[in-house]
Amino acid sequence: MGARNSLPAALGPTFAVRDALAAGVGAGRLRGADLERPFHGIRARDRAAASEDPWGTRRAEIRWLATALAPRLRRDQFFSHETAAAIWGAPLYGDGPIELHVSVMGRGAVARRRGVRGHRAHPDSARIRAVRGLPVASFATMWAMLGADLTRDQLVAVGDFGCRVWRDGVNRPDPGREPLTTREQLAAAMNASRRHGGARLREAHPLIRTDAWSPRETTTRLILLAAGLPEPELNRDVFDAFGGFLACVDMSYPAFKVAVEYQGQLHGQQYARDIERIERLRADGWIVIQVTADTIRYPNVVVRRVREALLTRGWRPTS
Structure with a gap:
Protein backbone atom coordinates (compact mmCIF):
# COMPACT_ATOMS: atom_id res chain seq x y z
CA MET A 1 0.00 0.00 0.00
CA ARG A 45 -6.21 9.29 -10.69
CA ASP A 46 -9.63 10.22 -9.31
CA ARG A 47 -11.83 9.18 -12.22
CA ALA A 48 -15.12 11.06 -12.51
CA ALA A 49 -17.87 9.58 -10.34
CA ALA A 50 -21.19 8.52 -11.88
CA SER A 51 -24.19 10.77 -11.37
CA GLU A 52 -27.95 10.19 -11.28
CA ASP A 53 -28.10 12.67 -14.16
CA PRO A 54 -26.77 10.94 -17.31
CA TRP A 55 -25.78 14.32 -18.78
CA GLY A 56 -23.94 15.11 -15.56
CA THR A 57 -22.08 11.82 -15.84
CA ARG A 58 -21.15 12.50 -19.48
CA ARG A 59 -20.04 16.05 -18.65
CA ALA A 60 -17.87 14.87 -15.77
CA GLU A 61 -16.31 12.11 -17.88
CA ILE A 62 -15.48 14.53 -20.70
CA ARG A 63 -13.91 16.97 -18.26
CA TRP A 64 -11.87 14.19 -16.67
CA LEU A 65 -10.61 12.99 -20.05
CA ALA A 66 -9.84 16.54 -21.17
CA THR A 67 -7.84 17.18 -18.02
CA ALA A 68 -5.93 13.96 -18.66
CA LEU A 69 -5.15 14.87 -22.27
CA ALA A 70 -4.29 18.53 -21.64
CA PRO A 71 -0.58 17.89 -20.85
CA ARG A 72 -0.12 16.44 -24.35
CA LEU A 73 -1.73 19.32 -26.26
CA ARG A 74 0.51 21.58 -28.28
CA ARG A 75 0.35 25.35 -27.85
CA ASP A 76 -1.75 25.70 -31.01
CA GLN A 77 -4.34 23.10 -29.93
CA PHE A 78 -7.48 23.59 -27.85
CA PHE A 79 -10.66 21.77 -26.87
CA SER A 80 -13.70 22.52 -29.05
CA HIS A 81 -17.22 21.38 -30.00
CA GLU A 82 -18.90 19.07 -27.44
CA THR A 83 -15.73 18.88 -25.34
CA ALA A 84 -15.70 22.66 -24.95
CA ALA A 85 -19.44 22.63 -24.17
CA ALA A 86 -18.83 20.17 -21.32
CA ILE A 87 -15.98 22.24 -19.92
CA TRP A 88 -18.12 25.40 -20.06
CA GLY A 89 -20.98 23.50 -18.34
CA ALA A 90 -23.37 23.95 -21.27
CA PRO A 91 -26.18 21.52 -22.15
CA LEU A 92 -24.98 18.34 -23.84
CA TYR A 93 -26.82 16.26 -26.43
CA GLY A 94 -24.39 13.53 -27.47
CA ASP A 95 -25.30 9.96 -26.54
CA GLY A 96 -22.62 7.85 -28.20
CA PRO A 97 -19.09 6.93 -27.16
CA ILE A 98 -17.15 9.94 -25.95
CA GLU A 99 -14.59 11.44 -28.30
CA LEU A 100 -12.62 14.48 -27.25
CA HIS A 101 -12.77 17.26 -29.84
CA VAL A 102 -9.42 19.00 -30.29
CA SER A 103 -8.96 21.83 -32.78
CA VAL A 104 -5.69 23.16 -34.09
CA MET A 105 -5.34 26.85 -34.87
CA GLY A 106 -4.08 27.59 -38.34
CA ARG A 107 -1.82 25.27 -40.33
CA GLY A 108 -0.64 23.00 -37.53
CA ALA A 109 -1.06 19.23 -37.67
CA VAL A 110 -4.60 18.03 -36.87
CA ALA A 111 -4.77 15.91 -33.71
CA ARG A 112 -4.69 12.18 -34.40
CA ARG A 113 -5.04 9.94 -31.37
CA ARG A 114 -7.33 7.17 -30.18
CA GLY A 115 -10.41 8.73 -28.60
CA VAL A 116 -9.74 12.15 -30.13
CA ARG A 117 -11.47 13.82 -33.08
CA GLY A 118 -9.32 16.48 -34.71
CA HIS A 119 -10.48 19.73 -36.35
CA ARG A 120 -8.84 22.74 -37.92
CA ALA A 121 -9.77 26.32 -36.91
CA HIS A 122 -8.93 29.59 -38.63
CA PRO A 123 -7.54 32.42 -36.50
CA ASP A 124 -10.14 34.81 -37.94
CA SER A 125 -13.06 32.66 -36.79
CA ALA A 126 -11.94 31.14 -33.48
CA ARG A 127 -11.07 32.50 -30.06
CA ILE A 128 -9.47 30.55 -27.19
CA ARG A 129 -10.09 30.97 -23.47
CA ALA A 130 -8.69 29.30 -20.36
CA VAL A 131 -11.50 27.51 -18.50
CA ARG A 132 -10.82 25.26 -15.52
CA GLY A 133 -7.16 25.58 -16.44
CA LEU A 134 -7.78 24.12 -19.90
CA PRO A 135 -7.40 25.73 -23.35
CA VAL A 136 -10.96 25.91 -24.67
CA ALA A 137 -12.82 27.54 -27.55
CA SER A 138 -14.59 30.68 -26.37
CA PHE A 139 -18.27 30.14 -25.68
CA ALA A 140 -19.29 31.94 -28.86
CA THR A 141 -16.77 30.01 -30.96
CA MET A 142 -17.94 26.74 -29.43
CA TRP A 143 -21.60 27.57 -30.14
CA ALA A 144 -20.84 28.35 -33.78
CA MET A 145 -18.85 25.11 -34.12
CA LEU A 146 -21.81 23.10 -32.80
CA GLY A 147 -23.92 24.19 -35.77
CA ALA A 148 -22.57 21.12 -37.55
CA ASP A 149 -23.84 18.72 -34.88
CA LEU A 150 -26.94 20.08 -33.12
CA THR A 151 -30.52 20.81 -34.13
CA ARG A 152 -31.87 24.34 -34.19
CA ASP A 153 -33.63 23.90 -30.85
CA GLN A 154 -30.53 22.44 -29.23
CA LEU A 155 -28.50 25.41 -30.46
CA VAL A 156 -31.08 27.74 -28.90
CA ALA A 157 -30.74 25.92 -25.57
CA VAL A 158 -26.94 26.20 -25.62
CA GLY A 159 -27.21 29.86 -26.59
CA ASP A 160 -29.75 30.52 -23.81
CA PHE A 161 -27.36 28.97 -21.30
CA GLY A 162 -24.46 31.13 -22.40
CA CYS A 163 -26.42 34.40 -22.65
CA ARG A 164 -28.21 34.16 -19.30
CA VAL A 165 -28.11 37.51 -17.52
CA TRP A 166 -27.88 37.13 -13.75
CA ARG A 167 -30.39 39.75 -12.67
CA ASP A 168 -31.34 41.03 -9.25
CA GLY A 169 -34.48 39.49 -7.75
CA VAL A 170 -35.91 37.70 -4.75
CA ASN A 171 -33.52 34.93 -3.65
CA ARG A 172 -31.83 34.85 -7.09
CA PRO A 173 -28.31 33.40 -7.20
CA ASP A 174 -25.24 35.43 -8.15
CA PRO A 175 -26.89 38.73 -9.16
CA GLY A 176 -24.58 40.74 -11.37
CA ARG A 177 -22.52 37.76 -12.46
CA GLU A 178 -21.28 38.20 -16.03
CA PRO A 179 -22.92 36.03 -18.71
CA LEU A 180 -20.64 33.58 -20.47
CA THR A 181 -21.34 35.27 -23.80
CA THR A 182 -23.75 37.67 -25.47
CA ARG A 183 -26.06 37.46 -28.44
CA GLU A 184 -23.78 39.93 -30.21
CA GLN A 185 -20.76 37.68 -29.65
CA LEU A 186 -22.69 34.68 -30.91
CA ALA A 187 -23.64 36.57 -34.06
CA ALA A 188 -20.04 37.63 -34.62
CA ALA A 189 -18.81 34.03 -34.28
CA MET A 190 -21.58 32.76 -36.54
CA ASN A 191 -20.69 35.25 -39.26
CA ALA A 192 -16.89 35.11 -38.92
CA SER A 193 -16.60 32.39 -41.57
CA ARG A 194 -18.61 29.86 -43.52
CA ARG A 195 -19.82 27.44 -40.88
CA HIS A 196 -21.03 23.87 -41.21
CA GLY A 197 -24.66 24.10 -40.13
CA GLY A 198 -24.73 27.84 -40.81
CA ALA A 199 -28.42 27.76 -41.75
CA ARG A 200 -29.31 26.20 -38.40
CA LEU A 201 -27.21 28.78 -36.57
CA ARG A 202 -29.02 31.61 -38.38
CA GLU A 203 -32.40 30.08 -37.50
CA ALA A 204 -31.43 29.59 -33.86
CA HIS A 205 -29.87 32.96 -33.14
CA PRO A 206 -33.06 35.11 -33.16
CA LEU A 207 -34.68 32.69 -30.69
CA ILE A 208 -31.98 32.99 -28.02
CA ARG A 209 -33.05 34.82 -24.86
CA THR A 210 -31.21 36.19 -21.82
CA ASP A 211 -33.60 34.97 -19.08
CA ALA A 212 -33.90 31.21 -19.72
CA TRP A 213 -32.64 29.10 -16.84
CA SER A 214 -32.72 25.52 -18.15
CA PRO A 215 -32.74 23.56 -21.42
CA ARG A 216 -36.17 22.11 -20.59
CA GLU A 217 -37.59 25.59 -20.17
CA THR A 218 -36.15 26.47 -23.57
CA THR A 219 -37.74 23.39 -25.15
CA THR A 220 -41.12 24.27 -23.64
CA ARG A 221 -40.91 27.87 -24.85
CA LEU A 222 -40.04 26.78 -28.39
CA ILE A 223 -42.97 24.35 -28.44
CA LEU A 224 -45.36 27.18 -27.53
CA LEU A 225 -43.90 29.53 -30.15
CA ALA A 226 -44.01 26.88 -32.88
CA ALA A 227 -47.74 26.47 -32.20
CA GLY A 228 -48.40 30.17 -32.71
CA LEU A 229 -48.93 31.01 -29.04
CA PRO A 230 -47.58 34.31 -27.72
CA GLU A 231 -44.08 34.33 -26.31
CA PRO A 232 -44.10 34.06 -22.51
CA GLU A 233 -42.06 36.21 -20.19
CA LEU A 234 -39.20 34.22 -18.63
CA ASN A 235 -38.41 33.84 -14.94
CA ARG A 236 -40.47 36.80 -13.82
CA ASP A 237 -40.87 37.60 -10.11
CA VAL A 238 -44.59 37.70 -9.31
CA PHE A 239 -46.09 39.71 -6.43
CA ASP A 240 -49.61 39.96 -5.04
CA ALA A 241 -51.68 43.15 -4.83
CA PHE A 242 -50.03 44.03 -1.51
CA GLY A 243 -46.47 43.65 -2.79
CA GLY A 244 -45.95 40.22 -1.25
CA PHE A 245 -43.65 37.91 -3.20
CA LEU A 246 -45.43 34.88 -4.62
CA ALA A 247 -42.95 33.15 -6.91
CA CYS A 248 -40.40 33.41 -9.68
CA VAL A 249 -42.29 31.85 -12.59
CA ASP A 250 -40.49 29.91 -15.34
CA MET A 251 -42.77 31.20 -18.10
CA SER A 252 -45.71 33.53 -17.66
CA TYR A 253 -48.37 35.63 -19.34
CA PRO A 254 -48.90 38.30 -16.66
CA ALA A 255 -51.74 40.04 -18.50
CA PHE A 256 -53.75 36.81 -18.32
CA LYS A 257 -52.33 35.46 -15.04
CA VAL A 258 -51.29 32.21 -16.71
CA ALA A 259 -48.04 30.53 -15.62
CA VAL A 260 -46.16 27.61 -17.18
CA GLU A 261 -43.81 25.78 -14.84
CA TYR A 262 -41.34 23.07 -15.82
CA GLN A 263 -40.99 20.56 -13.00
CA GLY A 264 -37.89 18.39 -12.89
CA GLN A 265 -37.38 15.46 -10.56
CA LEU A 266 -38.27 16.94 -7.19
CA HIS A 267 -37.35 15.50 -3.83
CA GLY A 268 -37.77 16.39 -0.17
CA GLN A 269 -37.74 20.06 0.75
CA GLN A 270 -37.55 21.26 -2.86
CA TYR A 271 -40.74 19.34 -3.66
CA ALA A 272 -42.50 20.90 -0.66
CA ARG A 273 -41.31 24.41 -1.60
CA ASP A 274 -42.54 24.04 -5.18
CA ILE A 275 -45.97 22.84 -4.05
CA GLU A 276 -46.27 25.83 -1.73
CA ARG A 277 -45.13 28.21 -4.46
CA ILE A 278 -47.73 26.92 -6.92
CA GLU A 279 -50.47 27.05 -4.30
CA ARG A 280 -49.62 30.71 -3.59
CA LEU A 281 -49.98 31.51 -7.27
CA ARG A 282 -53.29 29.69 -7.56
CA ALA A 283 -54.64 31.37 -4.45
CA ASP A 284 -53.84 34.70 -6.12
CA GLY A 285 -55.87 33.74 -9.18
CA TRP A 286 -53.18 32.35 -11.47
CA ILE A 287 -53.71 29.34 -13.72
CA VAL A 288 -50.56 27.22 -13.42
CA ILE A 289 -49.72 24.68 -16.14
CA GLN A 290 -47.11 22.18 -14.97
CA VAL A 291 -44.86 20.50 -17.53
CA THR A 292 -42.66 17.48 -16.84
CA ALA A 293 -40.20 15.39 -18.83
CA ASP A 294 -43.09 13.00 -19.61
CA THR A 295 -45.41 15.81 -20.71
CA ILE A 296 -42.84 17.40 -23.00
CA ARG A 297 -42.73 14.21 -25.05
CA TYR A 298 -46.21 15.16 -26.28
CA PRO A 299 -45.97 18.79 -27.48
CA ASN A 300 -49.62 18.87 -28.55
CA VAL A 301 -50.65 18.25 -24.93
CA VAL A 302 -48.51 21.14 -23.69
CA VAL A 303 -49.90 23.44 -26.39
CA ARG A 304 -53.52 22.46 -25.76
CA ARG A 305 -53.30 23.10 -22.03
CA VAL A 306 -51.64 26.49 -22.40
CA ARG A 307 -53.93 27.55 -25.25
CA GLU A 308 -57.07 26.63 -23.28
CA ALA A 309 -55.81 28.53 -20.23
CA LEU A 310 -55.12 31.65 -22.30
CA LEU A 311 -58.49 31.46 -24.06
CA THR A 312 -60.21 31.12 -20.68
CA ARG A 313 -58.56 34.39 -19.62
CA GLY A 314 -59.57 36.33 -22.73
CA TRP A 315 -56.63 35.88 -25.09
CA ARG A 316 -57.57 35.64 -28.75
CA PRO A 317 -55.33 34.62 -31.67
CA THR A 318 -54.48 37.49 -34.00
CA SER A 319 -55.02 35.42 -37.13
Whole structure:
Protein backbone atom coordinates (compact mmCIF):
# COMPACT_ATOMS: atom_id res chain seq x y z
CA MET A 1 0.00 0.00 0.00
CA GLY A 2 2.94 2.36 0.62
CA ALA A 3 3.86 2.42 -3.07
CA ARG A 4 0.44 3.77 -3.92
CA ASN A 5 1.18 6.87 -1.87
CA SER A 6 4.58 7.51 -3.43
CA LEU A 7 3.48 9.69 -6.34
CA PRO A 8 4.72 13.27 -5.97
CA ALA A 9 1.85 15.63 -5.20
CA ALA A 10 3.19 18.07 -7.79
CA LEU A 11 2.15 15.68 -10.56
CA GLY A 12 -1.52 16.42 -9.86
CA PRO A 13 -4.48 14.13 -10.61
CA THR A 14 -3.44 13.62 -14.26
CA PHE A 15 0.08 13.65 -15.62
CA ALA A 16 2.31 12.65 -18.50
CA VAL A 17 4.39 9.51 -18.05
CA ARG A 18 7.50 11.42 -19.10
CA ASP A 19 6.92 13.97 -16.32
CA ALA A 20 6.48 11.22 -13.74
CA LEU A 21 9.66 9.49 -14.87
CA ALA A 22 11.54 12.80 -14.72
CA ALA A 23 10.26 13.24 -11.17
CA GLY A 24 11.75 9.90 -10.18
CA VAL A 25 8.64 7.70 -10.31
CA GLY A 26 9.52 4.15 -11.35
CA ALA A 27 8.04 2.47 -14.42
CA GLY A 28 6.53 -0.23 -12.20
CA ARG A 29 4.63 2.34 -10.15
CA LEU A 30 3.20 3.78 -13.37
CA ARG A 31 1.71 0.34 -14.11
CA GLY A 32 -0.15 0.38 -10.77
CA ALA A 33 -3.77 -0.77 -10.77
CA ASP A 34 -4.85 2.48 -9.11
CA LEU A 35 -3.83 4.51 -12.16
CA GLU A 36 -6.03 4.95 -15.23
CA ARG A 37 -4.60 5.06 -18.76
CA PRO A 38 -7.03 7.34 -20.62
CA PHE A 39 -4.50 8.04 -23.42
CA HIS A 40 -1.11 6.75 -24.47
CA GLY A 41 1.57 8.33 -22.31
CA ILE A 42 -0.95 9.67 -19.74
CA ARG A 43 -1.81 8.42 -16.26
CA ALA A 44 -4.69 9.66 -14.13
CA ARG A 45 -6.21 9.29 -10.69
CA ASP A 46 -9.63 10.22 -9.31
CA ARG A 47 -11.83 9.18 -12.22
CA ALA A 48 -15.12 11.06 -12.51
CA ALA A 49 -17.87 9.58 -10.34
CA ALA A 50 -21.19 8.52 -11.88
CA SER A 51 -24.19 10.77 -11.37
CA GLU A 52 -27.95 10.19 -11.28
CA ASP A 53 -28.10 12.67 -14.16
CA PRO A 54 -26.77 10.94 -17.31
CA TRP A 55 -25.78 14.32 -18.78
CA GLY A 56 -23.94 15.11 -15.56
CA THR A 57 -22.08 11.82 -15.84
CA ARG A 58 -21.15 12.50 -19.48
CA ARG A 59 -20.04 16.05 -18.65
CA ALA A 60 -17.87 14.87 -15.77
CA GLU A 61 -16.31 12.11 -17.88
CA ILE A 62 -15.48 14.53 -20.70
CA ARG A 63 -13.91 16.97 -18.26
CA TRP A 64 -11.87 14.19 -16.67
CA LEU A 65 -10.61 12.99 -20.05
CA ALA A 66 -9.84 16.54 -21.17
CA THR A 67 -7.84 17.18 -18.02
CA ALA A 68 -5.93 13.96 -18.66
CA LEU A 69 -5.15 14.87 -22.27
CA ALA A 70 -4.29 18.53 -21.64
CA PRO A 71 -0.58 17.89 -20.85
CA ARG A 72 -0.12 16.44 -24.35
CA LEU A 73 -1.73 19.32 -26.26
CA ARG A 74 0.51 21.58 -28.28
CA ARG A 75 0.35 25.35 -27.85
CA ASP A 76 -1.75 25.70 -31.01
CA GLN A 77 -4.34 23.10 -29.93
CA PHE A 78 -7.48 23.59 -27.85
CA PHE A 79 -10.66 21.77 -26.87
CA SER A 80 -13.70 22.52 -29.05
CA HIS A 81 -17.22 21.38 -30.00
CA GLU A 82 -18.90 19.07 -27.44
CA THR A 83 -15.73 18.88 -25.34
CA ALA A 84 -15.70 22.66 -24.95
CA ALA A 85 -19.44 22.63 -24.17
CA ALA A 86 -18.83 20.17 -21.32
CA ILE A 87 -15.98 22.24 -19.92
CA TRP A 88 -18.12 25.40 -20.06
CA GLY A 89 -20.98 23.50 -18.34
CA ALA A 90 -23.37 23.95 -21.27
CA PRO A 91 -26.18 21.52 -22.15
CA LEU A 92 -24.98 18.34 -23.84
CA TYR A 93 -26.82 16.26 -26.43
CA GLY A 94 -24.39 13.53 -27.47
CA ASP A 95 -25.30 9.96 -26.54
CA GLY A 96 -22.62 7.85 -28.20
CA PRO A 97 -19.09 6.93 -27.16
CA ILE A 98 -17.15 9.94 -25.95
CA GLU A 99 -14.59 11.44 -28.30
CA LEU A 100 -12.62 14.48 -27.25
CA HIS A 101 -12.77 17.26 -29.84
CA VAL A 102 -9.42 19.00 -30.29
CA SER A 103 -8.96 21.83 -32.78
CA VAL A 104 -5.69 23.16 -34.09
CA MET A 105 -5.34 26.85 -34.87
CA GLY A 106 -4.08 27.59 -38.34
CA ARG A 107 -1.82 25.27 -40.33
CA GLY A 108 -0.64 23.00 -37.53
CA ALA A 109 -1.06 19.23 -37.67
CA VAL A 110 -4.60 18.03 -36.87
CA ALA A 111 -4.77 15.91 -33.71
CA ARG A 112 -4.69 12.18 -34.40
CA ARG A 113 -5.04 9.94 -31.37
CA ARG A 114 -7.33 7.17 -30.18
CA GLY A 115 -10.41 8.73 -28.60
CA VAL A 116 -9.74 12.15 -30.13
CA ARG A 117 -11.47 13.82 -33.08
CA GLY A 118 -9.32 16.48 -34.71
CA HIS A 119 -10.48 19.73 -36.35
CA ARG A 120 -8.84 22.74 -37.92
CA ALA A 121 -9.77 26.32 -36.91
CA HIS A 122 -8.93 29.59 -38.63
CA PRO A 123 -7.54 32.42 -36.50
CA ASP A 124 -10.14 34.81 -37.94
CA SER A 125 -13.06 32.66 -36.79
CA ALA A 126 -11.94 31.14 -33.48
CA ARG A 127 -11.07 32.50 -30.06
CA ILE A 128 -9.47 30.55 -27.19
CA ARG A 129 -10.09 30.97 -23.47
CA ALA A 130 -8.69 29.30 -20.36
CA VAL A 131 -11.50 27.51 -18.50
CA ARG A 132 -10.82 25.26 -15.52
CA GLY A 133 -7.16 25.58 -16.44
CA LEU A 134 -7.78 24.12 -19.90
CA PRO A 135 -7.40 25.73 -23.35
CA VAL A 136 -10.96 25.91 -24.67
CA ALA A 137 -12.82 27.54 -27.55
CA SER A 138 -14.59 30.68 -26.37
CA PHE A 139 -18.27 30.14 -25.68
CA ALA A 140 -19.29 31.94 -28.86
CA THR A 141 -16.77 30.01 -30.96
CA MET A 142 -17.94 26.74 -29.43
CA TRP A 143 -21.60 27.57 -30.14
CA ALA A 144 -20.84 28.35 -33.78
CA MET A 145 -18.85 25.11 -34.12
CA LEU A 146 -21.81 23.10 -32.80
CA GLY A 147 -23.92 24.19 -35.77
CA ALA A 148 -22.57 21.12 -37.55
CA ASP A 149 -23.84 18.72 -34.88
CA LEU A 150 -26.94 20.08 -33.12
CA THR A 151 -30.52 20.81 -34.13
CA ARG A 152 -31.87 24.34 -34.19
CA ASP A 153 -33.63 23.90 -30.85
CA GLN A 154 -30.53 22.44 -29.23
CA LEU A 155 -28.50 25.41 -30.46
CA VAL A 156 -31.08 27.74 -28.90
CA ALA A 157 -30.74 25.92 -25.57
CA VAL A 158 -26.94 26.20 -25.62
CA GLY A 159 -27.21 29.86 -26.59
CA ASP A 160 -29.75 30.52 -23.81
CA PHE A 161 -27.36 28.97 -21.30
CA GLY A 162 -24.46 31.13 -22.40
CA CYS A 163 -26.42 34.40 -22.65
CA ARG A 164 -28.21 34.16 -19.30
CA VAL A 165 -28.11 37.51 -17.52
CA TRP A 166 -27.88 37.13 -13.75
CA ARG A 167 -30.39 39.75 -12.67
CA ASP A 168 -31.34 41.03 -9.25
CA GLY A 169 -34.48 39.49 -7.75
CA VAL A 170 -35.91 37.70 -4.75
CA ASN A 171 -33.52 34.93 -3.65
CA ARG A 172 -31.83 34.85 -7.09
CA PRO A 173 -28.31 33.40 -7.20
CA ASP A 174 -25.24 35.43 -8.15
CA PRO A 175 -26.89 38.73 -9.16
CA GLY A 176 -24.58 40.74 -11.37
CA ARG A 177 -22.52 37.76 -12.46
CA GLU A 178 -21.28 38.20 -16.03
CA PRO A 179 -22.92 36.03 -18.71
CA LEU A 180 -20.64 33.58 -20.47
CA THR A 181 -21.34 35.27 -23.80
CA THR A 182 -23.75 37.67 -25.47
CA ARG A 183 -26.06 37.46 -28.44
CA GLU A 184 -23.78 39.93 -30.21
CA GLN A 185 -20.76 37.68 -29.65
CA LEU A 186 -22.69 34.68 -30.91
CA ALA A 187 -23.64 36.57 -34.06
CA ALA A 188 -20.04 37.63 -34.62
CA ALA A 189 -18.81 34.03 -34.28
CA MET A 190 -21.58 32.76 -36.54
CA ASN A 191 -20.69 35.25 -39.26
CA ALA A 192 -16.89 35.11 -38.92
CA SER A 193 -16.60 32.39 -41.57
CA ARG A 194 -18.61 29.86 -43.52
CA ARG A 195 -19.82 27.44 -40.88
CA HIS A 196 -21.03 23.87 -41.21
CA GLY A 197 -24.66 24.10 -40.13
CA GLY A 198 -24.73 27.84 -40.81
CA ALA A 199 -28.42 27.76 -41.75
CA ARG A 200 -29.31 26.20 -38.40
CA LEU A 201 -27.21 28.78 -36.57
CA ARG A 202 -29.02 31.61 -38.38
CA GLU A 203 -32.40 30.08 -37.50
CA ALA A 204 -31.43 29.59 -33.86
CA HIS A 205 -29.87 32.96 -33.14
CA PRO A 206 -33.06 35.11 -33.16
CA LEU A 207 -34.68 32.69 -30.69
CA ILE A 208 -31.98 32.99 -28.02
CA ARG A 209 -33.05 34.82 -24.86
CA THR A 210 -31.21 36.19 -21.82
CA ASP A 211 -33.60 34.97 -19.08
CA ALA A 212 -33.90 31.21 -19.72
CA TRP A 213 -32.64 29.10 -16.84
CA SER A 214 -32.72 25.52 -18.15
CA PRO A 215 -32.74 23.56 -21.42
CA ARG A 216 -36.17 22.11 -20.59
CA GLU A 217 -37.59 25.59 -20.17
CA THR A 218 -36.15 26.47 -23.57
CA THR A 219 -37.74 23.39 -25.15
CA THR A 220 -41.12 24.27 -23.64
CA ARG A 221 -40.91 27.87 -24.85
CA LEU A 222 -40.04 26.78 -28.39
CA ILE A 223 -42.97 24.35 -28.44
CA LEU A 224 -45.36 27.18 -27.53
CA LEU A 225 -43.90 29.53 -30.15
CA ALA A 226 -44.01 26.88 -32.88
CA ALA A 227 -47.74 26.47 -32.20
CA GLY A 228 -48.40 30.17 -32.71
CA LEU A 229 -48.93 31.01 -29.04
CA PRO A 230 -47.58 34.31 -27.72
CA GLU A 231 -44.08 34.33 -26.31
CA PRO A 232 -44.10 34.06 -22.51
CA GLU A 233 -42.06 36.21 -20.19
CA LEU A 234 -39.20 34.22 -18.63
CA ASN A 235 -38.41 33.84 -14.94
CA ARG A 236 -40.47 36.80 -13.82
CA ASP A 237 -40.87 37.60 -10.11
CA VAL A 238 -44.59 37.70 -9.31
CA PHE A 239 -46.09 39.71 -6.43
CA ASP A 240 -49.61 39.96 -5.04
CA ALA A 241 -51.68 43.15 -4.83
CA PHE A 242 -50.03 44.03 -1.51
CA GLY A 243 -46.47 43.65 -2.79
CA GLY A 244 -45.95 40.22 -1.25
CA PHE A 245 -43.65 37.91 -3.20
CA LEU A 246 -45.43 34.88 -4.62
CA ALA A 247 -42.95 33.15 -6.91
CA CYS A 248 -40.40 33.41 -9.68
CA VAL A 249 -42.29 31.85 -12.59
CA ASP A 250 -40.49 29.91 -15.34
CA MET A 251 -42.77 31.20 -18.10
CA SER A 252 -45.71 33.53 -17.66
CA TYR A 253 -48.37 35.63 -19.34
CA PRO A 254 -48.90 38.30 -16.66
CA ALA A 255 -51.74 40.04 -18.50
CA PHE A 256 -53.75 36.81 -18.32
CA LYS A 257 -52.33 35.46 -15.04
CA VAL A 258 -51.29 32.21 -16.71
CA ALA A 259 -48.04 30.53 -15.62
CA VAL A 260 -46.16 27.61 -17.18
CA GLU A 261 -43.81 25.78 -14.84
CA TYR A 262 -41.34 23.07 -15.82
CA GLN A 263 -40.99 20.56 -13.00
CA GLY A 264 -37.89 18.39 -12.89
CA GLN A 265 -37.38 15.46 -10.56
CA LEU A 266 -38.27 16.94 -7.19
CA HIS A 267 -37.35 15.50 -3.83
CA GLY A 268 -37.77 16.39 -0.17
CA GLN A 269 -37.74 20.06 0.75
CA GLN A 270 -37.55 21.26 -2.86
CA TYR A 271 -40.74 19.34 -3.66
CA ALA A 272 -42.50 20.90 -0.66
CA ARG A 273 -41.31 24.41 -1.60
CA ASP A 274 -42.54 24.04 -5.18
CA ILE A 275 -45.97 22.84 -4.05
CA GLU A 276 -46.27 25.83 -1.73
CA ARG A 277 -45.13 28.21 -4.46
CA ILE A 278 -47.73 26.92 -6.92
CA GLU A 279 -50.47 27.05 -4.30
CA ARG A 280 -49.62 30.71 -3.59
CA LEU A 281 -49.98 31.51 -7.27
CA ARG A 282 -53.29 29.69 -7.56
CA ALA A 283 -54.64 31.37 -4.45
CA ASP A 284 -53.84 34.70 -6.12
CA GLY A 285 -55.87 33.74 -9.18
CA TRP A 286 -53.18 32.35 -11.47
CA ILE A 287 -53.71 29.34 -13.72
CA VAL A 288 -50.56 27.22 -13.42
CA ILE A 289 -49.72 24.68 -16.14
CA GLN A 290 -47.11 22.18 -14.97
CA VAL A 291 -44.86 20.50 -17.53
CA THR A 292 -42.66 17.48 -16.84
CA ALA A 293 -40.20 15.39 -18.83
CA ASP A 294 -43.09 13.00 -19.61
CA THR A 295 -45.41 15.81 -20.71
CA ILE A 296 -42.84 17.40 -23.00
CA ARG A 297 -42.73 14.21 -25.05
CA TYR A 298 -46.21 15.16 -26.28
CA PRO A 299 -45.97 18.79 -27.48
CA ASN A 300 -49.62 18.87 -28.55
CA VAL A 301 -50.65 18.25 -24.93
CA VAL A 302 -48.51 21.14 -23.69
CA VAL A 303 -49.90 23.44 -26.39
CA ARG A 304 -53.52 22.46 -25.76
CA ARG A 305 -53.30 23.10 -22.03
CA VAL A 306 -51.64 26.49 -22.40
CA ARG A 307 -53.93 27.55 -25.25
CA GLU A 308 -57.07 26.63 -23.28
CA ALA A 309 -55.81 28.53 -20.23
CA LEU A 310 -55.12 31.65 -22.30
CA LEU A 311 -58.49 31.46 -24.06
CA THR A 312 -60.21 31.12 -20.68
CA ARG A 313 -58.56 34.39 -19.62
CA GLY A 314 -59.57 36.33 -22.73
CA TRP A 315 -56.63 35.88 -25.09
CA ARG A 316 -57.57 35.64 -28.75
CA PRO A 317 -55.33 34.62 -31.67
CA THR A 318 -54.48 37.49 -34.00
CA SER A 319 -55.02 35.42 -37.13
